[in-house]
Structure formats: structure tokens, C-alpha cells
Amino acid sequence: MNICKLLSVSFFMVLPFVGSAQTKAKRPNIVYIMSDDHGYQAVSAYGYGLNETPHIDRLGKEGVLFTRATVTNSLCAPSRAVLLTGKHSFVNGKIDNEAKFDWNQDNFAKLLQKNGYQTALIGKIHMDGLPQGFDYSAVLIDQGEYYNPNFVINGTKQQIEGYVTDLTTDMTLDWIAKRDTSKPFCVLYHQKAPHREWLPALRHIQEYTSRTYKEPTTLFDDYQGRGTAAKTAEMHILKHMNWAGDNKIPPAMMDELGIKEYMSWDKAAFNNNLGRMSPEERAKWDAVYDPIMADFKANYAHMSDTELMRWRYQRYMQDYLGTVAAVDDGVGRLLDFLKENELDENTIVMYTSDQGFYLGEHGWYDKRFMYEESLRTPLLVRYPAEIKSGQTSDALVQNLDFAPTLLDYAGVEIPQDMQGESFRNLVNGKEKKWRDAVYYTYYEYPSIHTVKRHYGIRTDRYKLMHFYYDVDEWELYDLEKDPKELNNVYNHPDYAQVRADMHKKLADTRQQYGDSEANDKRFLPTTKR
Known part of the structure; x- marks a missing residue:
């Protein structure tokens, strides 16, 4: 119409x-x-x-x-x-x-x-x-x-x-x-x-699937120097991204290669999303993606985890x-x-x-x-x-x-x-x-991606976060010296005064906006996972 x-x-x-x-x-x-x-x-x-x-x-x-x-x-x-x-x-x-x-x-x-x-x-x-x-x-x-x-x-x-x-x-x-x-x-x-x-428009698929993108320096992060939350989050490109829905590997090819679904809706997402296309649209899509998937099929058995991670990152980008x-x-x-x-x-x-x-x-x-x-x-x-x-x-x-x-x-x-x-x-x-500071809250846990509940403040230079509910952990980052946030300095003696100042700033900011521990408890789920 x-x-x-x-x-x-x-x-x-x-x-x-x-x-x-x-x-x-x-x-x-x-x-x-x-x-x-x-x-x-x-x-x-x-x-x-x-x-x-x-x-x-x-x-x-x-x-x-x-x-x-x-x-x-x-x-x-x-x-x-x-x-x-x-x-x-x-x-x-x-x-x-x-x-x-x-x-x-x-x-x-x-x-x-x-x-x-x-x-x-x-x-x-x-x-x-x-x-x-x-x-x-x-x-x-x-x-x-x-x-x-x-x-x-x-x-x-x-x-x-x-x-x-x-x-x-x-x-x-x-x-x-x-x-x-x-x-x-x-x-x-x-x-x-x-x-x-991530289904691009047909006019863009040939150009963007032909490109190779520079990997971020932390692509292979091991999460040392941070707390439980970073180590247990389920949003890792290799381990947790869907193969069919996200990377566009056909479900039949997954079965043939013995690749298991991570999320139960992985194959359904592929079928539903591509199934909405008209026959003409699907033909144009397949003309670009079929050779990519054929190449993957030919190489999959010999790919290491590092190679798979790099392949999946490029597909994602x-x-x-x-x-x-x-x-x-x-x-x-x-x-x-x-x-x-x-x-x-x-x-x-x-x-x-x-x-x-x-x-x-x-x-x-x-x-x-x-x-x-x-x-x-x-x-x-x-x-x-x-x-x-x-x-x-x-x-x-x-x-x-x-x-x-x-x-x-x-x-x-x-x-x-x-x-x-x-x-x-x-x-x-x-x-x-x-x-001089912004306030942040996150509540959706337990849930998909398992990012733990937390709140915190960010100033011009520092960031203080409290992860709570099934943990009680604090993280402090010096964004000037550590912009990639790789090293939690919360317990570092050199940051004792910064930690004290940031705790006061956090308490003042929570009071300013009307947040409190009572709110944290009010929004908790009724049962723990």
C-alpha cells in the first residue's frame, strides 16, 4: 500500500x-x-x-x-x-x-x-x-x-x-x-x-559484508581486575551470541555442524526475521549471505576459539x-x-x-x-x-x-x-x-545477559559502582589513568581518600534524587535465582 x-x-x-x-x-x-x-x-x-x-x-x-x-x-x-x-x-x-x-x-x-x-x-x-x-x-x-x-x-x-x-x-x-x-x-x-x-537494508548488504573491521584492544578481555559482575555477565560474542539469529547461520547448517543454540529462540529468530521477506527480497539476501555461510561451513571444523571469536566479531560488525x-x-x-x-x-x-x-x-x-x-x-x-x-x-x-x-x-x-x-x-x-556527577541505576536481574543489579555515580574523573542483591561488591575506576576500566582500585591504598569522597558524593546524589536502600529493596524480585 x-x-x-x-x-x-x-x-x-x-x-x-x-x-x-x-x-x-x-x-x-x-x-x-x-x-x-x-x-x-x-x-x-x-x-x-x-x-x-x-x-x-x-x-x-x-x-x-x-x-x-x-x-x-x-x-x-x-x-x-x-x-x-x-x-x-x-x-x-x-x-x-x-x-x-x-x-x-x-x-x-x-x-x-x-x-x-x-x-x-x-x-x-x-x-x-x-x-x-x-x-x-x-x-x-x-x-x-x-x-x-x-x-x-x-x-x-x-x-x-x-x-x-x-x-x-x-x-x-x-x-x-x-x-x-x-x-x-x-x-x-x-x-x-x-x-x-541486525538485518541491514538490501542496498547495504554487499558493501558491509565485504568490509573487515579493526578489533577493539579488549576483544579478548579476561576480566581480571574486576569483580563478579563482569566475570559472570552473559553477553560474550563467542559464548553467548546467537548463531542463527545474530550471525545468520542457517538452522539446517547449525544442525549439520553440530552447533547448539545458546538461546532457545535462536533458530526461530532466523526463520521469523528472514521469513518476513518477499521472495524477491530473500533471493537478493541469499545471493550475498549464502557464499559467506558456505565459506564458514568449509572452515568451521578447523577453527580455534580465537578464530571463531574473530569471525563472529566481523559478522557482528x-x-x-x-x-x-x-x-x-x-x-x-x-x-x-x-x-x-x-x-x-x-x-x-x-x-x-x-x-x-x-x-x-x-x-x-x-x-x-x-x-x-x-x-x-x-x-x-x-x-x-x-x-x-x-x-x-x-x-x-x-x-x-x-x-x-x-x-x-x-x-x-x-x-x-x-x-x-x-x-x-x-x-x-x-x-x-x-x-559534577551523574547518577545511574540498573535493576533487570535475574534476567537475560545476567548483568547484576547496580547503581553508582560518574564524575569528571572517577566512577563508583555498587553491585548488590546476590553480591555486595564495590568498584572504583580512575577514568583518566584507566579509560578502559580494567582495574578496580576500590581497595587500593592510594585511592583511600578518593573512595571516601566518592562515597559521600554518591550518598548526596542519591538523597538529591530521592533514591535509597529502601528503593533498592522495593524493586527486588520476590525470589532469588
């Missing part, structure tokens, strides 16, 4: 306007772009050399790039809840992917609506219930699918032919084009990619970065559209991810930890009317700050119970003072 025709009959907007025409004309439009699991290492503006993202990079060149943006809880749905509410997980209630999100609570989109903005949510939200605060919503179900996905459009389920990243971009541009031009707009443009199981390429394409289309329609000067475009992601560092994939690759997220913001181009900021901003910042730009009063801060005056140069 034609996407423009579909959308033209799928939404309508009835919204009262609050404020004068003069105020209305000055208020910026907002395009908030969130990808899923997009590590900052895979944005070329950050300088890691893995891939090229020229359109995302453009946001930093024409605005500001944040080098130390972080999340409060490195997990998909909780991160989205923090974005919407401007509150920590233990306040908004969405502590993990399983907890229900209360859409009846306030969120920044509702506040924009009440103040005359048109609002839309398009793409992945990963939370049950009909989204509130949006005149139009077209959201994926749960994790969504890469090919010919199902969307719930204003409450009605529809399957749409095409590639999910392109469709999400199509819908976003179509909604902007059909908006009421007398009112400012805010659209949350949320991509599924690059979430597993080829597909993961291939999905990022389509996300970057979409950002380019959006920026071109805004310019062609004379919207670029008065539209805030913010690009980020729901959290960071391991791209082989420490031998891992996935996220969840407070270690840097998971804690940090890409953040680039363009707004020519106010933000000078070419800026870089190392301020400790968080996703907690997105809601108050966007409300600030829109001229909407920031509720006192929002826990984040607007960084508007930080990037326009009016203020230099900013927070």
Missing part, C-alpha cells in the same frame, strides 16, 4: 492553540531522533574509525556534539520512559523492560500539546499501551521487525511493505509535510535499528554497522527535507540513542552495565537559530535532561518534579556551571 495514501487516511489532528501569533511564530519545531542501541563508537564524528555517518555527523558540525552524554539506566524501555518524563526509573516506575509504564503520568509531549504544539511519535517506543501526549502515533510492536514490519497506527495494527528504517523515515517526513503549518510541531522519530538481530547505514540515510533525508521546506533554521534536531552499546569491547555485545561503552550515548544537537555550529561539549548531560531542555526551548514551564536540567544555556554560552 502506498505509504503517503496510508498516512493521509490514518491520522488527523485537532488541537487548541494556546498563546499569541507572535509567540507561536518564534517557537521552534522539534525533531527528536532516537535510534536503538547505537553506540557512540559507531558515529564517525566521535572518531573511532569504524564506519561513516556523514549525515549524523552534520548535526555536530552545524551544532553541538556532546562527548560525555550518558543515560540513567542502560536499557531500552526504561531509557524511553526517562526521555518522556524527565525522571529517574525509580520515580517514573519503568525500572526494566518488564515493568508496566504508566502512560497516565505527565510527559513532555503532553505539556507541548497543552501549549499549542502538534505532536507525533513514529517508530519504536517498546512500551505497552496507546501512547499519550501525541496527536499521531505509528509505533512498532515490542521490538519491531526489520522487513515488512507491523505498526500500530493510532491504535490500529497494520503491516506495511518495506524496510523498517526507511518506512519510519517516510512516515516522519509525510507527517511533517501534512501538518498544520500555523502551529509548531514536535515529532519523536524513533528507529528500530541498530537493535539485534558487518550486520550492525550495515543497519546503522540506513539510519544515517534517514537523517540525511530529514535534513534535506527541512532545508527544502525552509524549516531548517527554526527546527531543533536532536540525535541520540536509548543507550550505549558494546561493539566488541571486553568481548561483549549488548549494554546494561555502568561501564563507559554502555553508559555513554551519542548526542548531537542542531538549532541554527540559537546554537553556534562546530561546538563540542564535555558536560555531564544525561537523557534525564532531554525533556526539560526541549520544554525550555519551546517556552513551556518545566515542572518542578522533573529531575533533569535544561542544558539550553549551557550550549548557548550563557552559563558554564553544570553538574
Whole structure:
């Protein structure tokens, strides 16, 4: 079905306007772009050399790039809840992917609506219930699918032919084009990619499967110098990544080679994901992937664990970065559209991810930890009317700050119970003072990937974490001397004063945000594993 025709009959907007025409004309439009699991290492503006993202990079060149943006809880749905509410997980209630999100609570989109903005949510939200605060919503179900996905459009389920990243971009541009031009707009443009199981668009598969990627220096990390949590996490590329769903080895080949499933849904993921393709799409896919798998089959019996790890890392990067390429394409289309329609000067475009992601560092994939690759997220913001181009900021901003910042730009009063801060005056140069520590919590254990529950703070130089529930362990890192976080110095005598200072800072920060040991216990599961 034609996407423009579909959308033209799928939404309508009835919204009262609050404020004068003069105020209305000055208020910026907002395009908030969130990808899923997009590590900052895979944005070329950050300088890691893995891939090229020229359109995302453009946001930093024409605005500001944040080098130390972080999340409060490195997990998909909780991160989205923090974005919407401007509150920590233990306040908004969405502590993990399983907890229900209360859409009846306030969120920044509702506040924009009440103040005359048109609002839309398009793409992945990963939370049950009909989204509130949006005149139009077209959201994926749960994790969504890469090919010919199902969307719930204003409450009605529809399957749409095409590639999910392109469709999400199509819908976003179509909604902007059909908006009421007398009112400012805010659209949350949320991509599924690059979430597993990493199926790139057909136009990218030949290029990205042909590339070889530089291995991170910690790919073969042995986790010495850290505690139980790092040693017991189940996100190791060789040991825990799925062979069929993630690496695209056909289930029949797994059986032939005697390769066992790690997760019970491994083969089903392969069959379901590729089974959504049309015969023409599948033929193009197989033409590229069949020779890769035939080569693997021929060599598998003679491959050592080291060779298998390296092979799996390359397969992971080829597909993961291939999905990022389509996300970057979409950002380019959006920026071109805004310019062609004379919207670029008065539209805030913010690009980020729901959290960071391991791209082989420490031998891992996935996220969840407070270690840097998971804690940090890409953040680039363009707004020519106010933000000078070419800026870089190392301020400790968080996703907690997105809601108050966007409300600030829109001229909407920031509720006192929002826990984040607007960084508007930080990037326009009016203020230099900013927070000196960020606070983090993680609750989803026991669960997939077995990352233990923990909380902690990160300052400019140090990081203190407490792992609890079935352990009681502390870790302290000197990020200046040990940026890869390989050596826990919590019990090192040279860091006794740092440890004491960080404990005080942690206690003060927990009190500031209203967290406590009582909360830790309140969110514990009823039984231990």
C-alpha cells in the first residue's frame, strides 16, 4: 500500500492553540531522533574509525556534539520512559523492560500539546499501551521487525511493505509535510535499528559484508581486575551470541555442524526475521549471505576459539554497522527535507540513542552495565537559530535532561518534579556551571545477559559502582589513568581518600534524587535465582 495514501487516511489532528501569533511564530519545531542501541563508537564524528555517518555527523558540525552524554539506566524501555518524563526509573516506575509504564503520568509531549504544539511519535517506543501526549502515533510492536514490519497506527495494527528504517523515515517526513503549518510541531522519530538481530537494508548488504573491521584492544578481555559482575555477565560474542539469529547461520547448517543454540529462540529468530521477506527480497539476501555461510561451513571444523571469536566479531560488525547505514540515510533525508521546506533554521534536531552499546569491547555485545561503552550515548544537537555550529561539549548531560531542555526551548514551564536540567544555556554560552556527577541505576536481574543489579555515580574523573542483591561488591575506576576500566582500585591504598569522597558524593546524589536502600529493596524480585 502506498505509504503517503496510508498516512493521509490514518491520522488527523485537532488541537487548541494556546498563546499569541507572535509567540507561536518564534517557537521552534522539534525533531527528536532516537535510534536503538547505537553506540557512540559507531558515529564517525566521535572518531573511532569504524564506519561513516556523514549525515549524523552534520548535526555536530552545524551544532553541538556532546562527548560525555550518558543515560540513567542502560536499557531500552526504561531509557524511553526517562526521555518522556524527565525522571529517574525509580520515580517514573519503568525500572526494566518488564515493568508496566504508566502512560497516565505527565510527559513532555503532553505539556507541548497543552501549549499549542502538534505532536507525533513514529517508530519504536517498546512500551505497552496507546501512547499519550501525541496527536499521531505509528509505533512498532515490542521490538519491531526489520522487513515488512507491523505498526500500530493510532491504535490500529497494520503491516506495511518495506524496510523498517526507511518506512519510519517516510512516515516522519509525510507527517511533517501534512501538518498544520500555523502551529509548531514536535515529532519523536524513533528507529528500530541498530537493535539485534541486525538485518541491514538490501542496498547495504554487499558493501558491509565485504568490509573487515579493526578489533577493539579488549576483544579478548579476561576480566581480571574486576569483580563478579563482569566475570559472570552473559553477553560474550563467542559464548553467548546467537548463531542463527545474530550471525545468520542457517538452522539446517547449525544442525549439520553440530552447533547448539545458546538461546532457545535462536533458530526461530532466523526463520521469523528472514521469513518476513518477499521472495524477491530473500533471493537478493541469499545471493550475498549464502557464499559467506558456505565459506564458514568449509572452515568451521578447523577453527580455534580465537578464530571463531574473530569471525563472529566481523559478522557482528558487518550486520550492525550495515543497519546503522540506513539510519544515517534517514537523517540525511530529514535534513534535506527541512532545508527544502525552509524549516531548517527554526527546527531543533536532536540525535541520540536509548543507550550505549558494546561493539566488541571486553568481548561483549549488548549494554546494561555502568561501564563507559554502555553508559555513554551519542548526542548531537542542531538549532541554527540559537546554537553556534562546530561546538563540542564535555558536560555531564544525561537523557534525564532531554525533556526539560526541549520544554525550555519551546517556552513551556518545566515542572518542578522533573529531575533533569535544561542544558539550553549551557550550549548557548550563557552559563558554564553544570553538574559534577551523574547518577545511574540498573535493576533487570535475574534476567537475560545476567548483568547484576547496580547503581553508582560518574564524575569528571572517577566512577563508583555498587553491585548488590546476590553480591555486595564495590568498584572504583580512575577514568583518566584507566579509560578502559580494567582495574578496580576500590581497595587500593592510594585511592583511600578518593573512595571516601566518592562515597559521600554518591550518598548526596542519591538523597538529591530521592533514591535509597529502601528503593533498592522495593524493586527486588520476590525470589532469588
